[in-house]
Amino acid sequence: MSLKDVQENWNKFGEQDPLWGILAWPGKEEGRWDLESFFATGEAEIAAVLAYVDGLDVKLHRGAALDFGCGVGRLSQALAAHFTEVHGVDISPAMIDRAQALNRFGERCHYHLNDRDDLSLFADNSFDFIYSNITLQHMPPRFAAAYIGEFLRVLKPDGILLFQIPSQPRQWWRRLVQPLKPTRLWRLYQRLRYGEAPVMAMYGIPRHRVEQLLRRHGGYLLDVTADESADVHWTSYRYCVGKQAPE
Numbered sequence: 001m002s003l004k005d006v007q008e009n010w011n012k013f014g015e016q017d018p019l020w021g022i023l024a025w026p027g028k029e030e031g032r033w034d035l036e037s038f039f040a041t042g043e044a045e046i047a048a049v050l051a052y053v054d055g056l057d058v059k060l061h062r063g064a065a066l067d068f069g070c071g072v073g074r075l076s077q078a079l080a081a082h083f084t085e086v087h088g089v090d091i092s093p094a095m096i097d098r099a100q101a102l103n104r105f106g107e108r109c110h111y112h113l114n115d116r117d118d119l120s121l122f123a124d125n126s127f128d129f130i131y132s133n134i135t136l137q138h139m140p141p142r143f144a145a146a147y148i149g150e151f152l153r154v155l156k157p158d159g160i161l162l163f164q165i166p167s168q169p170r171q172w173w174r175r176l177v178q179p180l181k182p183t184r185l186w187r188l189y190q191r192l193r194y195g196e197a198p199v200m201a202m203y204g205i206p207r208h209r210v211e212q213l214l215r216r217h218g219g220y221l222l223d224v225t226a227d228e229s230a231d232v233h234w235t236s237y238r239y240c241v242g243k244q245a246p247e
């Protein structure tokens, strides 16, 4: 599966039912989310995230923040109430268009369309805070791994990175099927089963591999917590990471 496939799939959610594509809560499909309660979930999430980071023995500077996989800006808008400048990045043009239309913070909140497997649109050491939730779980692991490396490149030396990614399916048979998912055979099966409808595909990276990846890119773990935001069939973690200052 290429990044183009990921983009096509997510752009369908962005065109058809973006709010439900982002938060697939029962009863909210087919345009039933109202904007106020949708954005209120983002405010509550970011308030909890900032309280969590404040509880760690670290200083979070409230300068520039990155929201990776921003969708229509549910979390970027909430971050903009706490940070001087926010950059939301997404692969779907339809999501980015909607995010721009819903932006309440003008120039302080920028949205970027990025269809690359890197974050070359940002310079090294750009962000005080990087946040990504329920996004890395929806792409083949090789892309998620590349973005995690990029998060550490664009994080300031004293910045904080916080991201969620599932580790593995809970059931053995789901673990067996998982390696098939990024293949053409699986795509064919999905086409036959779902037709042209977008699909909420789930992927993960085992926790020990995420920790290796972070070390390789100069990150050090501040904290790891079990996370409940992924699909119930997966174990998932939220990683809070600092960046080692260059020697």
Ligand SMILES: C[S@@+](CC[C@H](N)C(=O)[O-])C[C@H]1O[C@@H](n2cnc3c(N)ncnc32)[C@H](O)[C@@H]1O
Binding pocket: 006, 010, 011, 021, 022, 023, 068, 069, 070, 071, 072, 073, 074, 075, 089, 090, 091, 092, 095, 114, 132, 133, 134, 135, 138, 139, 143
């Ligand atoms: C479930 S939504 C979550 C949106 C947002 N994080 C939130 O919680 O409100 C996942 C988002 O990730 C985006 N996405 C998927 N793959 C991506 C990629 N490779 N780069 C950037 N965004 C991506 C999708 O377009 C979608 O907007």
